[in-house]
Amino acid sequence: MSVGAPKIPVTVAEVTEVNDLIKRFRFVRRDGGPMPPFSGGAHVVVEMDDHGTRRMNPYSLMGDPADSTGYCISVRRDEAGRGGSLYMHHHVRPGMQMVLGAPVNLFALDARAREHLLIAGGIGITPFIAQMAQLEALGGRFELHYAARNRALGAYMPALRAAYGDRVHTYFDDERQLIDLPALLAGQPLGTHLYVCGPKGMIGWVRASAEAAGWPRATVHHEEFLAPPVGVPFTVDLAASGKVITVGASQSLLEAIEAAGVEAPYLCRGGACGQCETAVLACDGHIQHNDHWLTDDQKASGTRIMPCVSRFEGRTLVLDR
Amino acid sequence: MTKTDFPPSIRSRPVYGELAYRPGSLHLMVADGEGANALVDLVARAGAEAPGLLARAHIIYMPGPNGTDLSAVVQALGAAQFHRSPSYASAELRLRKVLADARMGLQVYLAGTEGLIGQAQREAMAAGLPHDAVQTEHRGATVRRVQCVHCKGITENVRTDPFVCAHCGLTLFVRDHYSRRLAAFQGVNIDAEDPGKVPPLVERFT
Amino acid sequence: MGLTFNTETFRGDFTFHNSPAAIRRFPFPFDRDDYMYSVNMEPHVPGPKGTVFEHNFDVDEHYLSEMRDRALVLAEDPLRCQSLPHMTLAGWDLLELIMESKARDYPDLFELHKNGNRWHWINRPMQIDQSFTFLDETTLPYGPMEYITRQAQGDFTLQDQRDDNLWIEAGMVTTQADWSLDFDIGMGFHEWHAPVPKAHELGVFDRALKFLLKLQHGAPVRRFNWTMTVDPLLDTSPENYPVWGPTRAMITPGNVGSRMHLRVELQTLHRLPRSNAIAFPIRCYLIRFDELVTIPKWGRRLHRVIRDLPVELATYKGFERNRATMVDYLARFDDGAPTSPGWMPDPE
Numbered sequence: 001m002s003v004g005a006p007k008i009p010v011t012v013a014e015v016t017e018v019n020d021l022i023k024r025f026r027f028v029r030r031d032g033g034p035m036p037p038f039s040g041g042a043h044v045v046v047e048m049d050d051h052g053t054r055r056m057n058p059y060s061l062m063g064d065p066a067d068s069t070g071y072c073i074s075v076r077r078d079e080a081g082r083g084g085s086l087y088m089h090h091h092v093r094p095g096m097q098m099v100l101g102a103p104v105n106l107f108a109l110d111a112r113a114r115e116h117l118l119i120a121g122g123i124g125i126t127p128f129i130a131q132m133a134q135l136e137a138l139g140g141r142f143e144l145h146y147a148a149r150n151r152a153l154g155a156y157m158p159a160l161r162a163a164y165g166d167r168v169h170t171y172f173d174d175e176r177q178l179i180d181l182p183a184l185l186a187g188q189p190l191g192t193h194l195y196v197c198g199p200k201g202m203i204g205w206v207r208a209s210a211e212a213a214g215w216p217r218a219t220v221h222h223e224e225f226l227a228p229p230v231g232v233p234f235t236v237d238l239a240a241s242g243k244v245i246t247v248g249a250s251q252s253l254l255e256a257i258e259a260a261g262v263e264a265p266y267l268c269r270g271g272a273c274g275q276c277e278t279a280v281l282a283c284d285g286h287i288q289h290n291d292h293w294l295t296d297d298q299k300a301s302g303t304r305i306m307p308c309v310s311r312f313e314g315r316t317l318v319l320d321r
Numbered sequence: 322m323t324k325t326d327f328p329p330s331i332r333s334r335p336v337y338g339e340l341a342y343r344p345g346s347l348h349l350m351v352a353d354g355e356g357a358n359a360l361v362d363l364v365a366r367a368g369a370e371a372p373g374l375l376a377r378a379h380i381i382y383m384p385g386p387n388g389t390d391l392s393a394v395v396q397a398l399g400a401a402q403f404h405r406s407p408s409y410a411s412a413e414l415r416l417r418k419v420l421a422d423a424r425m426g427l428q429v430y431l432a433g434t435e436g437l438i439g440q441a442q443r444e445a446m447a448a449g450l451p452h453d454a455v456q457t458e459h460r461g462a463t464v465r466r467v468q469c470v471h472c473k474g475i476t477e478n479v480r481t482d483p484f485v486c487a488h489c490g491l492t493l494f495v496r497d498h499y500s501r502r503l504a505a506f507q508g509v510n511i512d513a514e515d516p517g518k519v520p521p522l523v524e525r526f527t
Numbered sequence: 528m529g530l531t532f533n534t535e536t537f538r539g540d541f542t543f544h545n546s547p548a549a550i551r552r553f554p555f556p557f558d559r560d561d562y563m564y565s566v567n568m569e570p571h572v573p574g575p576k577g578t579v580f581e582h583n584f585d586v587d588e589h590y591l592s593e594m595r596d597r598a599l600v601l602a603e604d605p606l607r608c609q610s611l612p613h614m615t616l617a618g619w620d621l622l623e624l625i626m627e628s629k630a631r632d633y634p635d636l637f638e639l640h641k642n643g644n645r646w647h648w649i650n651r652p653m654q655i656d657q658s659f660t661f662l663d664e665t666t667l668p669y670g671p672m673e674y675i676t677r678q679a680q681g682d683f684t685l686q687d688q689r690d691d692n693l694w695i696e697a698g699m700v701t702t703q704a705d706w707s708l709d710f711d712i713g714m715g716f717h718e719w720h721a722p723v724p725k726a727h728e729l730g731v732f733d734r735a736l737k738f739l740l741k742l743q744h745g746a747p748v749r750r751f752n753w754t755m756t757v758d759p760l761l762d763t764s765p766e767n768y769p770v771w772g773p774t775r776a777m778i779t780p781g782n783v784g785s786r787m788h789l790r791v792e793l794q795t796l797h798r799l800p801r802s803n804a805i806a807f808p809i810r811c812y813l814i815r816f817d818e819l820v821t822i823p824k825w826g827r828r829l830h831r832v833i834r835d836l837p838v839e840l841a842t843y844k845g846f847e848r849n850r851a852t853m854v855d856y857l858a859r860f861d862d863g864a865p866t867s868p869g870w871m872p873d874p875e
Contacts, residue, residue, distance in 0.1 A: 005743035005745035005746040006746075036744060036745060036800055037800040037801050038744075038800055038801070039800065039801055039802060039803040041803075042803075065801060102743050102744055102745055103744065103800070104743060105803045108688065108689070108803045110689055111614070111616065111687060111802065112613045134801075137662075138616065218689075218690050267741060267743075273741065274741075275741055
């Protein structure tokens with residue numbers, strides 16, 4: 001059983017500097033055809049050839065889903081990251097040919113919601129831009145609460161204000177403006193759904209506040225892609241393919257498996273979707289489970305691993321791959 | 322009478338839990354018959370939270386299909402709002418109004434028979450709550466609310482299996498297949514293949 | 528392409544029949560001599576020319592008659608087509624998928640012309656010429672799902688995806704194997720499959736759900752299901768069970784070959800792009816026993832499958848009471864010779 005949708009060969013059409021940290025990239029199909037439609041909240045995996053290192057990072061689609069002429073993503077430069085965002089910022093130029101995966105939505109709107117309450121922090125705004133465009137076209141009710149470090153880093157705020165007026169609320173950390181979450185959560189009509197995308201701390205704060213305010217679990221949605229962490233190199237036996245591989249310090253286990261020519265399933269590459277779940281056949285050491293997918297019991301059992309974000313420390317790790 | 326243990330069944334058959342206090346801005350409790358005792362237990366288990374729970378509680382209570390009426394017990398809990406209704410049908414418009422006015426933070430607790438739980442849960446879902454956000458606890462009679470898959474009519478308080486549809490008169494066997502949207506089990510003609518061959522009506526639900 | 532549409536009925540005088548070509552392309556569902564539930568999904572990629580897999584949506588000689596039968600069912604019972612309010616966008620996704628597929632795969636029968644959201648759809652066999660605005664329900668005579676599925680063979684359901692589950696929340700269901708959309712609409716994946724025996728214990732539905740939640744747009748999958756039906760009745764609904772149920776008691780050694788039908792469902796699953804819902808077309812193919820046994824391999828194999836099927840499955844599929852008569856009939860076409868692997872007929 002394969003879930004692989006055809007990849008999309010694209011040309012970089014535009015690169016726009018949004019602010020000191022963020023660049024926006026627009027891709028069009030190389031054959032000039034329309035992009036597949038998508039749903040607000042979807043992401044694509046961008047494949048990069050970083051001077052011989054293959055990088056595949058997921059980014060939320062931020063364009064209007066009704067616009068089939070191209071896809072847009074925004075990339076925040078992460079100086080301490082493994083290099084994907086640096087590659088996008090320093091090396092990707094208009095006219096370059098790249099490859100995108102097909103859109104996948106792990107952060108979909110609940111179509112039944114009476115109202116959509118959107119809470120964004122920093123670069124976490126991107127899926128909401130697509131979602132608001134889709135809601136606006138379909139007549140959905142929404143309001144956005146968007147926090148940024150300062151005015152200069154409040155990407156797309158003026159445009160969103162212009163498009164959606166007082167449905168857009170902005171907050172700036174350096175002006176000590178805080179979202180009044182308890183009041184916001186208390187005032188929503190029954191049937192409202194809450195969505196949060198932003199830094200880990202913000203997601204935790206919003207989810208805990210919603211629970212304390214009596215919001216049902218199924219009405220609270222979040223998206224948090226993990227960047228695969230850097231770490232100490234380690235060695236893995238791939239039993240099914242009979243290979244022994246070494247995972248580099250800034251390489252993920254999944255990338256190392258792919259680099260060895262072994263096919264492995266994936267969708268999000270950020271520890272959220274569960275697609276790359278792999279059986280551990282033997283483990284003498286400690287698996288650093290960095291994913292949001294496995295349960296605590298599964299993690300403790302040491303019999304499963306999510307190679308997109310998790311690492312290993314110890315003597316032997318044998319995987320069924 | 323404590324909560325009911327139903328035999329294991331298929332995955333569409335509802336299962337019920339035990340009501341537990343959850344933080345909320347308004348606590349809507351709807352119960353019939355022996356469901357009164359589930360509300361009493363809920364308040365008892367809430368411990369230190371009980372006064373706050375009752376201060377923001379709206380209780381709608383009605384006698385059960387077996388005639389059990391514990392209105393006095395429920396009223397004695399001292400909820401901010403208490404309403405005794407003679408039947409579910411007579412309570413439905415009030416229930417809809419409460420749900421329509423509610424904000425997120427509402428907690429819904431349902432206790433008693435399956436007909437009451439199912440119908441009140443359907444109203445909560447229609448008002449925008451996810452079905453699994455509604456807490457339910459079964460107490461009392463096990464009579465069923467069954468929809469005839471042929472004429473679509475619903476027969477309340479079904480005791481026997483098979484039973485005669487109150488609308489079209491076909492004899493129906495009672496499946497465990499259950500629709501939350503209809504708040505009803507499914508009834509299917511038992512003698513469709515061999516008209517007239519109807520087994521005796523056996524009392525299965527009490 | 529020389530497709531001639533039969534004039535035939537699926538009720539009353541039951542004039543439904545398969546041409547010799549339709550028999551040879553019948554999607555016989557058994558690739559071996561026994562059967563048990565499994566997830567059995569494979570990519571829905573174009574198959575060999577002439578097979579029912581050649582195109583995304585198969586159009587065959589029964590098209591016009593099936594659409595007439597659907598209209599009759601809907602006139603009797605409009606509840607066979609329902610869409611919960613939040614599923615309209617998924618309905619548009621489905622309309623787009625079907626129109627684009629048919630216009631691409633059968634250009635002599637169907638045309639789709641787009642100018643932005645102004646669309647022009649031509650369905651020649653049904654003599655339909657419709658201009659409308661995509662995503663604007665007021666420009667079509669029905670909602671988008673009902674509009675397009677009145678022009679497409681097979682049943683269709685639409686599943687919303689949320690909370691790591693699929694929810695059956697819209698559908699056009701008039702050619703069903705004894706399940707009720709009106710009753711099941713709104714249920715989760717395990718709930719609407721609840722009455723199926725054995726498969727839950729085998730973990731079939733857990734695995735299938737896990738797989739489907741990850742289904743990607745542009746990568747549809749397919750599987751088969753099957754049952755038995757007396758007479759070529761497309762609408763074996765629970766609603767009408769008192770009408771068609773008595774025919775199950777009418778099977779005799781003399782009529783089993785001409786009245787018993789193998790009913791095969793070619794089920795495909797497609798991720799819908801705008802709504803993130805999943806479309807589940809369930810295409811029903813019927814073949815009389817005496818048509819089926821003209822393919823020697825199928826006669827041999829069906830005999831062995833039916834003879835050896837666990838009783839729970841035969842009961843669930845509704846033919847346990849007629850099994851002995853069916854097996855006796857089919858045994859005449861089983862000489863005990865080994866069958867070749869796969870479902871395709873042996874070359875003549």
